[in-house]
Amino acid sequence: MTELTGGPSLPQERRVVTAIPGPKSLELQARRSAVVAAGVGSTLPVFTTRAGGGVIEDVDGNSLIDFGSGIAVTSVGNSAEAVVRRATAQLADFTHTCFMVTPYEGYVAVCEQLAELTPGDHAKKSALFNSGAEAVENAVKIARVHTKRQAVVVFDHGYHGRTNLTMALTAKNMPYKQGFGPFAPEVYRVPVAYGYRWPTGPENCGPEAAAQAIDQITKQIGADNVAAIIIEPVLGEGGFIEPAKGFLPRIAQFAKDNGIVFVADEIQSGFCRTGQWFACEDEGIVPDLITTAKGIAGGLPLAAVTGRAEIMDSAHPGGLGGTYGGNPVACAAALGAIETMREMDLNAKAKRIEEVMKGRLAAMQEKFPVIGDIRGRGAMIAIELVKDPATKEAHPEAAAALAKACHAEGLLVLTCGTYGNVLRFLPPLVIGEDLLNEGLDIIEAAFAGL
Template identity: 70%
Template sequence: MTTATTHGGPQLPQERRLVTEIPGPRSRELFARKQSAVPPGIGTTLPVFVTHAGGGVVVDADGNSLIDFGSGIAVTSVGNAAPRVVERVQKQVADFTHTCFMVTPYESYVEVCEKLNGLTPGDHEKRTFLVNSGAEAVENAVKVARHATGRQAVVVFDHGYHGRTLLTMTLTAKNMPYKQGFGPFAPEVHRVPLAYPFRWPTGPENCADEAAAQAIDMINKQVGAENVAAVVIEPIAGEGGFIEPARGFLPKILEFCRANGIVFIADEVQTGFARTGDLFACEDEGIVPDIICTAKGIAGGLPLAAVTGRAELLDSVHVGGLGGTYGGNPLACEAALGVLETIEQEKLVERAAHIGEVMLSRLRALRERVDIIGDVRGRGAMIAIELVVPGTKDPLPAGEIAAKCHAEGLLVLTAGTYGNVLRFLPPLVMPDNLLEEGLSILEKALSGD
């Protein structure tokens, strides 16, 4: 049996272990308390209450140990309570928990910014500032782009997800559950097609060229390129269903932006920090964004996000125009430094690529014999399968398969504009035995065995 360090001390067994039904009686009791204390708008994927987590497992209040194919939605990529993260945070919490960087600064904030300036794509001079969440990072990136260009329009893409604030909810494509009943929305946001190979009408071979041509034509005709401050895009669409834009699409959009003075903003909130087998997903096609937004995997579970961009863009904003009380909290900064050390020391970029090879090999073989699997896609440890009605491309909801996995002790997430995608985000430190066991559970659920 393999083990993983958790809480910076004891070893947590890396095994699936079911001692009760899922969820068990203690979790059901806690969930009843949740229902009476928390509004129903805060949904729950799997109502098991966690007491411990580490490596590739989460342990619930009933003592069940579940295989984790979710990583808290791509947050705990280095594992829960990774030793380097724990050590740094424990030291920092004993020194001080907060001063507000805008009042009296501290070195760890600067060090995180220096590292992001060096690690993100491109060798140009960069600046970084820190905020609390992915949505806040995207919103601030748009603020910077508007200020620097003097323009107002923002272009986003079908199937995109960018957050739950007023602006980022507007940028997000999917109505339910993210936008329903929450309007009116922010002005000057315009949506264009994404190169979605599996669903492109004339086939995947035409997808990149046709989608880019359509998007650019819509911008020119309906908005005017000279009015566009920024294009905001996920290099792999996350909540939209782990859609990899057809190769060649992103370079064409970037070229259009460069030719027209438009700021290209890469939303790497879900794809960043080794998740896709590169440190950042943009690197796969050599994309160098003007601004890159990161969060989720940046700090091992502590709230932190970053906006990193060309120095001339970020330096254009007046003093006091950027910031926030908690942005770059010292505990989160120390956690981020621990995450970056872990990625480097444990070679997690390479590990993510290995996880992708294992998952794609088995899932593509499974697709050949399971007719509800329409597509298998993704890179690194960011993999998805799209479910369809057999013989068609009509979406088949993924909830039933996810529930079967949950009952067997495998935590999986759903996604997709049509709710028909199972997405897999295992921690990059998950041992191979758990990865293989999780895939076997998934295969059984999909095969109807």
């Protein structure tokens, strides 16, 4: 099937024919160093020529198993048939008019899909943007104008972007915030329900963390000063932390009781990634606003804020927008990506990926005590590495060594976590099970070699 391969000529197999990175990638890396700003990093400096299904092919002829999906972007694959078909047709018609100048149907059609797919049966409206950070920033704007309040509450270990405001919202300093301040004001951070590291144990974490967060909001900020509470239903860059059960419903209810806009940041966790259209559905959360990007458009830049119509309509005409927001080619790609998700039932595929990965990783944990925790849902799975399971001291050196070993064998993996000690796995939802298991074999061999 071309949806799985990115074209019939891209074999779904791992192939390592040179050192990684190979000589041609090293030549390109030298050119890159001369003209690309040093602040733009790369996890693995192999230069891609083709990608699709579950593999990335580089300029040296190596074919790598992809456990990254461009950071949860290419969930439908890097060149899904419906995405290519729709985007190509749109390219031939026109690339841009600016929706704020002369609109086009694709933008409206994407907003219709978002209204249908996002949680809740209330009337919804959307505004489209280019990136996740833009979506979060605009969600704050909308919440502030709706509530006529200023304070924004975020959580420990949260990540929301790299603009000035979203850096303020983001918890981790390095590499996202170091040296880039001063940051936007009226941002307040409270505890999150991190079950693995909660002092009284995961069984107490949800209610205790919610009580602590609400107490801090009430006493230190004042609930009636809070415009928005923003949280990732599964915290991404912070380490794929699933808030302990009960935490999200309690925070959402507190927001509702106090007229606070509850914002679910589903930029990394949305669009079938966790085995549901949106991760907040797991505990029945219906957010007031939901931000999306990454997996929405099969690799093209598109983002959205979707929410209750009366909240979304709070901003005055002209108050929301941007030159490229809701670009017609990106909108066409999004419609193709959503078509693929529906037709291939990628929620079910994500659940199967979870079943395979968690089963294999649990067996590894029995053999390798460096694996302190296995967590996540669907195709958003992580392992937290520790020096001692009893003390849970973070082991970032192990994460770096394991990633390096996997890369050398032709498996692309990513690290994350506030402490730099988490390996995260984000395979394309269309990856073949043979590639999935081969990637897990490489991970197991890397652990054995630590």
